[in-house]
Amino acid sequence: MREKETTLYLGPQHPGITGNMMVKLKVAGDTIVKAETHVGYLHRAFEKLMENRTWTQCFPIVCRICVPEPDPNEENLARAIEEIEGREVPERAKYIRVMVLELARLASYQLWMGGQSGSMGLYTMPQWTVGDRDYILDLFEELTGGRIYHMYIWAGGVRRDLPDGLKGRVLNVLKYLENRLPDYDKLMFQNAMFRKRAEGVGIIPKEKAIEWGVVGSPLRGCGIKHDVRIDEPYEVYDKLEFEVPTHEGNDIWSRAMVRRQEIEQSISIIRQVLDKMPEGEYYNKIPNPLNWTIPAGDAFVKTESVRGEFGYYVVSDGSDKPRRVHVRGPAYVHGVTVLEEILKGANISDVSFIMNSLGTCPPEIER
Amino acid sequence: MAFDLKGILTPFAALSQGTKPPHTVKYPAEQKETAHRYRGMHHNDLEECIGCGTCSTICQNGAIDMIHIDGYETNNGDSGLRPRVDNGRCCWCALCVDVCPTGSLNLTSDYIYVTEDPDSFLWTPGVDNAKDGKEKLSWQSSEGKRLLDYERVPMKELEGTERVKSFAEVVLGYTEDEARKEADRCIACGICTDICPVHMHIPEYINAIARGEDDDAVRIIYDNNPLGEMCGKVCTRRCETTCAINHKGDPVAIRWLKEYVTARVKNADVIKEILNPDIAEPNGHSVGIIGAGPSGLTAAYYLALKGFDVTIYESKAHAGGMIMYGIPKYRLPLDSIDKQVDYMLSIGVKIKYNTKVGTDITFNELKEKHEAIMIGIGFEVPYPIGLTGEDAKGSIQAVNFLYNINSGINVDIGDKVAVIGGGNVAIDAARVSKRMGAEVTILYRRRVEDMPADWEEIEGAEHENVIIHPQAIPLEVISDENGKVTGVKYANAEMIADDKGGRPRPKIIEGDEHILPLTTLIGAIGQEADYSFIPDDIKEQIEISRGRIVVDENQATALPWLFATGDIANRQADAISAIADGYRAVKSIEKLLLKK
The missing domain is CATH 3.50.50.60 (FAD/NAD(P)-binding domain)
Known part of the structure; x- marks a missing residue:
């Protein structure tokens, strides 16, 4: 006998992810027949707000587009402006930027591990990872003055040079995190429960992945090697050596394994950055920020964020304010279109689990 | 998936963590030490602050407004206002700190503030958080690179050894690129406008130069100063001494920028073409001005624009007064004065040269011919x-x-x-x-x-x-x-x-x-001045104190039809003050004759 369909509303209060959104589920028994995402809880119109702000005033805004990993926003906006304006960035600033981006990736993966485990009821993991993430936030605080919103990377370089002794403290934190990896493995990645919940769940068919616009670790979890840092290197990624891990399973498990390996890659990247970072200027000063105009032109730039390829399209009409800033984030694809597709046939208890594995980030979806 | 015994047992390794001490801070017994450049609550050194409002301008949240606080009044170089931060809007990006031209505004390590009163989120930094004086400054503008440009574009001058060979102009003037770059340094706070005796629209014309709209800048300058080029070359420029940038760097070269934009206008015809002045129909009233110095020329220009019949009586063969005869030509060349005066003549100002009042024409004759008389003779003795x-x-x-x-x-x-x-x-x-x-x-x-x-x-x-x-x-x-x-x-x-x-x-x-x-x-x-041309009966009716004719704030003497301007009426004794006097006298004369 066919089960009777009912409607179930999941969210909008943090359904296993950072930020607010709702998924309206049509379920038959505990199987999802249809999923419909509802956003609108976090719309702050940043893209529009930027059209009314001077170029410098846009920098404190963009970090809010993704709370767990704000730095790719700052870096994208800075690089887009630099590209339109033809502004040189000192080599040291590029290294510092990569260090910030990779530290942000690590911090973000800590949150992901916590969220992914939490959404299957393994609550010890978020206790650990949120605490360990704070050591990275301490570094951010020391470097940028802020723990979450760094407002640090801006056009022409970065706002402040490294404080004395920061390199050593970064290395200490990396060492600590590296030593914690076996603990995470034992509790989460080697956990039979996790494996059982993750394998074969939330499958993105490999042949559909590109068609759907999947990027980042979900795409690499389909065995497709794609990473902006390698394909179109920015800043100094072309001077660094690192692997792009892939897995073939197409499921949550594969995505998790990709991320787990990327943590090690990021640690290695930061070590290389600290080793190779040259002395010198960290900021190529912009003109008076109150009058600063950017020549008419446009630029599309992208970074490999923790959720995947993350792009900014910036248009200047030659004035002191952007004509248009469009943010093209992976969460829009993963958290809306892909999610609705792959939730079909999934179990209710796996919804948050799947959402988390896709890196769904409502603040980025809505901007 | 097969039965995974190892996968069931390994997670229990987490139990070993139970014996380790926690990583957390025991709040409120312990508080977290912030990093040395932490971005916490604001602090403002109220004595250093000049109330320029640049913090408020750059704040993208609209979290800062400038308010009056007791003990700080508007005076030269200080707006008398101080920033107030709405901590409910602030995002602690510290752009306000990095842009602060005096370095008075900084962020502290304070980050905890709990209140039930929403109005108390409005803090005046330096007032509301300075009670115990224990705040620790953390994010400071002095640490990083300032957002503003503190170095002036240098002005090229003739070498000292070259200069003394002739009366060629010493200052060579900015090129277009130099002027744009220098003009771009201005933060448009307007502190300079307050101290300028004429209250010229300084930020506006500098901004026009920065935008590359030089003709606009000329129009803005002529709005209240018809001797902009002269001022651009020889003004005493109190504006620059109060410039906000002057506190940590070189003041914006306000004078040289004015020089750049006015000197590039070739001749009187081009000035007229740019300004396209709106000259009122003759209103039938006649004004006589004694002395074609800066105050006389200024008054004559604006009166002529308003449709008055204006005649200046000048004892010498050339207009300009002290700027013509007192200032050497290496500072202010003759053709520059001629250009500015020629433009005034072209809009209807009349100048009778070589006409000394008291010798060539009596004061009483003047009184007969004109409804109002303005004296601007300067100090020549x-x-x-x-x-x-x-x-x-x-x-x-x-x-x-x-x-x-x-x-x-x-x-x-x-x-x-x-x-x-x-x-x-x-x-x-x-x-x-x-x-x-x-x-x-x-x-x-x-x-x-x-x-x-x-x-x-x-x-x-x-x-x-x-x-x-x-x-x-x-x-x-x-x-x-x-x-x-x-x-x-x-x-x-x-x-x-x-x-x-x-x-x-x-x-x-x-x-x-x-x-x-x-x-x-x-x-x-x-x-000092020579007042011998003024008849005794008139002298008796006006007051002359310590060599100067006493006037009210509208340049009026005790006699309603008689006005005095320039060195004989103000103690500043510089050209820009004379221009200000002339500009004020226009308003008084207009009020007197047109009953406006």
Whole structure:
């Protein structure tokens, strides 16, 4: 006998992810027949707000587009402006930027591990990872003055040079995190429960992945090697050596394994950055920020964020304010279109689990 | 998936963590130490702050507004306002700190603030968080690179050795690129506007220059100053001393920017083309102005624009007054004055040259012809130095000397000149003498830093090898049997602190007397006005106090139809104050005659 369909509303209060959104589920028994995402809880119109702000005033805004990993926003906006304006960035600033981006990736993966485990009821993991993430936030605080919103990377370089002794403290934190990896493995990645919940769940068919616009670790979890840092290197990624891990399973498990390996890659990247970072200027000063105009032109730039390829399209009409800033984030694809597709046939208890594995980030979806 | 015993057992390894101490801070017993550049609550050094409002301008959250707080009043270089931060809107990005031109605004390590009162989120940094004085500054502008540009685009000048060979203009002027770059440094706080006697729209015209809209800038300048080019070359520029950028760097070169944008206008016709002035129909009222100096020209220009029939009576052959005859041509060339005056003539201002009131036309005749009269005659009669032997041949006065030189009359000064005085006139006389091939010494009673002359003028004189002898008090003019000056006896002085807190006074060092051999001695210790042309009955009805005609804030004397402007009415004794007087007089005259 066919089960009777009912409607179930999941969210909008943090359904296993950072930020607010709702998924309206049509379920038959505990199987999802249809999923419909509802956003609108976090719309702050940043893209529009930027059209009314001077170029410098846009920098404190963009970090809010993704709370767990704000730095790719700052870096994208800075690089887009630099590209339109033809502004040189000192080599040291590029290294510092990569260090910030990779530290942000690590911090973000800590949150992901916590969220992914939490959404299957393994609550010890978020206790650990949120605490360990704070050591990275301490570094951010020391470097940028802020723990979450760094407002640090801006056009022409970065706002402040490294404080004395920061390199050593970064290395200490990396060492600590590296030593914690076996603990995470034992509790989460080697956990039979996790494996059982993750394998074969939330499958993105490999042949559909590109068609759907999947990027980042979900795409690499389909065995497709794609990473902006390698394909179109920015800043100094072309001077660094690192692997792009892939897995073939197409499921949550594969995505998790990709991320787990990327943590090690990021640690290695930061070590290389600290080793190779040259002395010198960290900021190529912009003109008076109150009058600063950017020549008419446009630029599309992208970074490999923790959720995947993350792009900014910036248009200047030659004035002191952007004509248009469009943010093209992976969460829009993963958290809306892909999610609705792959939730079909999934179990209710796996919804948050799947959402988390896709890196769904409502603040980025809505901007 | 097969049964995974290892996968079931390994997670229990987490139990081993239970014996380890927690990583967390035990709040509230313990508080987290913030990093040294943490971005916490604001702090403002209220004494350093000048209320320029740049923090408020750059704040993208609109979290800062400028408010009046007790104890801080509007005065020169201080708006009297201080920033108030809405901590409910602030995002602690610290752009306000990085842009603060004085460095007074910084962030502290304080980050905890709990209140039930939403209004108390409005903090005036430095007032609301300075009670215990224990806040620790953390994010500070001094640490990073300032957002503003503190270095002025240098002005190219003729080399000192080149300058003294001729009367060519010393300042070469900004190129277009230099002007744009320099104009871009302005933060448009408007502090300068307050101190400018004319209240010129300084941020507006500088902004127009920065945008590349030079003609706009000219239009903005002419809105309340028809002698913009003159001011661009020789203004005393109090605006620059109060410039917000001046606190940590070089002030914006307001004067040179004005010079750039006005000097590039080739002639009077082009000025007229740019301004396209809206000249009112003749209103049938007639105004007479005595003296074609800066105040007279200013009043005449704006009155003519408003449809008045204006005639200026000028005793000399050229318009300009002190800017024509007092300022040497290497600072203000003749064609620049002509251009500005020609434009005024083209819009209907009439000037009767070589017409001295009291000699060529009586004051009463003037009174008959015009409904209102404005006196702007300036200070032309020099004070005697007050030394024995001062009337010797070769002992001359700076204003007369400069008049002769600017009129093309040759003056034989010989090869050794001493100038007595420390004002701009003294420096001008010295630099002119240098150009005539003499060896020049300035004798000044006090220290160099006490000299009332513009520091750039003093520097200019030094570059031209003028010897400045400070703390030198002249005692006697020495002359030969023919009554020709041969030297000046002077004594060195030491500076004595003033018991009443005034500036230190010079005191002659007994016995430290010297004689400086000379061919010419030039006195430059000040001037006064000659009021002999004013009939006694009029003089009785107006008040003349300490050499100046007493006027109200609208330049009106005790007689309703008589106005006084410029040096004879204000103590500033500079061109820009005279222009301000002229501009104010226009409004009074308009009020009087048009009953507006």
